[in-house]
Amino acid sequence: GAVVSQHPSWVICKSGTSVKIECRSLDFQATTMFWYRQFPKKSLMLMATSNEGSKATYEQGVEKDKFLINHASLTLSTLTVTSAHPEDSSFYICSARVLGTSDYNEQFFGPGTRLTVL
Amino acid sequence: RKEVEQDPGPFNVPEGATVAFNCTYSNSASQSFFWYRQDCRKEPKLLMSVYSSGNEDGRFTAQLNRASQYISLLIRDSKLSDSATYLCVVIPGNDYKLSFGAGTTVTVRA
Numbered sequence: 001g002a003v004v005s006q007h008p009s010w011v012i013c014k015s016g017t018s019v020k021i022e023c024r025s026l027d028f029q030a031t032t033m034f035w036y037r038q039f040p041k042k043s044l045m046l047m048a049t050s051n052e053g054s055k056a057t058y059e060q061g062v063e064k065d066k067f068l069i070n071h072a073s074l075t076l077s078t079l080t081v082t083s084a085h086p087e088d089s090s091f092y093i094c095s096a097r098v099l100g101t102s103d104y105n106e107q108f109f110g111p112g113t114r115l116t117v118l
Numbered sequence: 119r120k121e122v123e124q125d126p127g128p129f130n131v132p133e134g135a136t137v138a139f140n141c142t143y144s145n146s147a148s149q150s151f152f153w154y155r156q157d158c159r160k161e162p163k164l165l166m167s168v169y170s171s172g173n174e175d176g177r178f179t180a181q182l183n184r185a186s187q188y189i190s191l192l193i194r195d196s197k198l199s200d201s202a203t204y205l206c207v208v209i210p211g212n213d214y215k216l217s218f219g220a221g222t223t224v225t226v227r228a
Contacts, residue, residue, distance in 0.1 A: 043219055046216070
């Protein structure tokens with residue numbers, strides 16, 4: 001299957017700082033990437049849909065000014081958690097949909113980024 | 119009501135046992151269904167899609183019951199390596215957004 005990478009894999013930061021997480025599709029182009037957040041023992045919650053060359057679409061309850069998403073190319077989407085607070089500590093996972101397919105199966109997940117805000 | 123609900127378990131079974139669990143979904147118009155596997159602190163990985171007629175992949179069998187709006191996963195001849203959290207995933211709309219259940223934890227013991 002296709003490979004999606006995320007960087008960093010884990011990060012610890014102080015409250016009030018901003019953290020940028022990168023999601024890359026390594027061997028395919030992805031017009032659409034999705035950003036999820038997962039708290040311990042909870043389901044993955046979709047935060048936003050990132051579309052190459054246009055604004056991201058945020059799910060209800062997700063602050064767009066808090067979670068900045070940029071999808072500058074067909075292989076890279078970034079999520080910036082601005083002014084992070086301890087309640088933002090979570091496991092952030094991206095997924096990428098393969099360009100040109102209508103097969104719902106063609107969505108691949110990155111390995112996730114574990115964010116801890118002190 | 120949550121879009122996708124699962125029994126969190128845990129299901130603790132001995133090696134070689136059969137274990138089965140269900141997942142219910144709320145949107146009757148949902149068209150696509152999947153089971154993903156997630157190991158501790160790892161990303162979800164697709165285990166299998168679930169087709170209307172039911173499907174089998176080795177020791178794993180998935181069933182869909184549209185009338186009652188649930189899908190099921192059955193694992194036969196459990197292996198230690200089957201220990202994981204199994205996520206029920208539904209695509210409720212016409213876009214590609216996935217709705218995840220909270221997962222069912224399975225622990226296979228020697």
